[in-house]
Amino acid sequence: MSKPVEQLDSVVIRFAGDSGDGMQLTGGRFTSETALSGNDLATFPDFPAEIRAPAGSLPGVSGFQVHFADHDILTPGDLPDVLVAMNPAALKANLRDLRPGATLIVDTDAFTDRNLQKAGYAGSPLDDGSLDGYQVHAVPLTSMTVGALKDVSGVTPREAERAKNMFALGLMSWLYGRPVESTLEFLQTKFAKRPEIAEANVKAFNTGYAFGETSESFAVQYEVRPAKLAPGRYRQITGNAALSYGLIAASRLSGLPLFLGAYPITPASSILEELAKHKSFGVRTFQAEDEIAAAGAALGASFGGALGVTTSAGPGVVLKSETVGLAVALELPLVIVDVQRAGPSTGMPTKPEQGDLLMVLHGRNSESPVPVLAAGTPGDCFYAAIEAARVALTYRTPVYLLSDAYLANGAEPWRIPDISSLAPIDVRFAEPDGDEFLPYRRDPETLARPWAIPGTPGLEHRIGGLEKANETGNVSYDPENHDLMTQLRAQKVAGVKVDDQPVDHQEGADVLVLSWGGTFGPVHAGVRRIRRRGGKVAHAHLRWLNPFPANLGDVLRSYDRVLVPEMNLGQLLQLVRARFLIDAVGYNRVTGRPFKAAEIAAAIEDLL
């Protein structure tokens, strides 16, 4: 009884419901099935900071967007093609984002007077013709789920109702021809301790799948063929997972034990939780009493010869700045991860922004230079973490690694790295050599000072936040010495070796788009759109914000116009204008949502 199959090259689906409806889980499972189908994909989980806002209310709507395709894609998609809305609030909150003519799948059981009222609808949009421009599939998801589960013993009516998200997932899995085995296995494992709940969820899933096959509401099934990605073994990964793995890899590559000091904060907490699982890698995680102690403990661990790391988001990073300043003075390694979120102050904790760049560059007293780098995609967080550790350990300096809420939670297919191909990080602790030990005598090449860890006989020394005499490290108030030390600290950071900036150049392009951090996907997608329309544009995406790549000035000056799109009010823009005296222009939007490819394309268009 198969239905006709229509080929699509890409689809954007958004699952939306109450915070308690399990939309993140549903979206995550659909993503896993999609990954196993071999599509390229990108996801955008978008949820409120409140754990359970009032049921049925607009602030309580939680969404999960997934974009999948038979070709290489870069973003979770500008405009969803399909919205699965579990209640009126989910419909109302998301309708304006959909492309014209989009498909709606709504749970009609949730369209009660009370829920309509909570969402601010005067009457039901299912009846008043306001959805005429969409393909609406009105499905009584809840009652069909409850009906299907009435014979499953040991499951309360409330529990049966909660399985409606699996009905929806089953239906969507049929509609897009997804492989279902991994989800069925997942449910058995997740509810292993309550087999009746496992059975209920499996049954709800299968019922939804069968409903798609048989219901007249769905005339066709869709197929999105596997994408042609680079050969290799893949998995899907989120930014925070990749970052955690990168830190463990850096520990292995350097031979130093990893110590993480952290305080729970959205959207960085999952790094702490991930690393806490990996004690068999010798990882010590320390949930500190506050952000300050988290950074302090990490620096204390570094003093003792560990790879000290502290992770947070902007409101926590601001508290760590005195410790980072101490690490600048002590010249000890420390990796500080800032998973940026929208601000100021508490701001919008679950939403991404790029507003912390100038803070991490300059947010310390006096001249306190710190290297800064940023990850570009979820999977790139792995490599960025290794690079952050490499520079911190090589140059004995704190290093800021910037991620953001979009990278942290967004997932993409990730080609599994071959660990044996990663370059070791060469760390040498100071050893006694018979001469007087000088804790601030520098390596002539890197300007790094020796790292003499406690336990090394004969190298007992004292370091501190007071200015130190060059070489001896003794407390010094000498004016010329302070000038010298200030210069040396600046030179050391300015001299950090970073790769030359690669440019995705296009013959004939006189406009360059310069981006950094988590906007890589949408910015490059915008660049591609321009090129598809025949426009000429080049793109450079920065990994290092401090120091800049040595060739950056030459790169910028070789284009007539430079566009710097940022999810802030022009922070990198200010830096490149000041540093290179070029008349770059910004594209700046601070909405708490990732850029859309279309708006980037429009901004480029304005310069062509």
Next chain:
Amino acid sequence: MSDVKLTMKDFKSDQEVRWCPGCGDYAILAAVQSFMPELGLEREKIVFISGIGCAARFPYYMQTYGMHSIHGRAPAIATGLAVTRPDLSVWVVTGDGDALSIGGNHLIHALRRNVNLKILLFNNRIYGLTKGQYSPTSGQGKVTGSTPAGSIDYPFNPLALALGAGATFVARALDVDKAGLTGVLRRAAAHRGAAFVEIFQNCNIYNDGEFAAIREDRDARTYLAHGEEFAGTGIVHDETDLSTAFELAQLSFEHGGAIPLGVFRDVDRPSYDDLLQAQLDAAPGEGDLQALVASGDTWTIS
């Protein structure tokens, strides 16, 4: 006992000591340097970490590893060191402003976790390095630069605070009482876990005479002895009983009578460092990083 044989001289660094002449810190430094050989550890195995303030200059004068860090944060920094380097003997030197004002949070959490740190709080009841403002242990009515009409702040009782925070070792000593201080240091060093030692320290510039009653009069120094009644108070000391320790901690100069010196509390509770190490030891095998990055559902594109 270890066969490491060192003397007090081995623990003196080459740095000129720069406290004010007559400061109680000199006596404490001498007592600590003189006690260090008793640890039986090589110097490289000992680390002193401090925050900011007069007391915080202490590490510069010790020929061990040391860090003079930031205001109030020494317990946090020392925690990171202690839990990654169980082979070290880690000491925190702090003052009443450093430990109880800006660093109060770190102090109480280090104590409740029972991190294997020896915390020496030099209590002079004044801010010395910033030239004489009242501190969180200054008494109400104290006239200082920042309280010309007298302090209206009610002071902390450091021992009661430590006891309330769940400290497993709490003691008090007096700067110039070398024998008493050494005895307390010995007990603190032997304690596995966080040891909190309040040391009454005279600031002869900004708060001279604060502890004169026992500093000037050796006979007025009264010591706690486990199992014995304290100074005719009817309180029979029990180092393992929290209520007794609290009761003894309330005896103050302000109320007159004897001021207890010595060990208020000494109980065994697994230290944070040991518990963490046990979890690491219990973790299965050495992690396979290639397997970790390839965990979860995977697929192959050829």
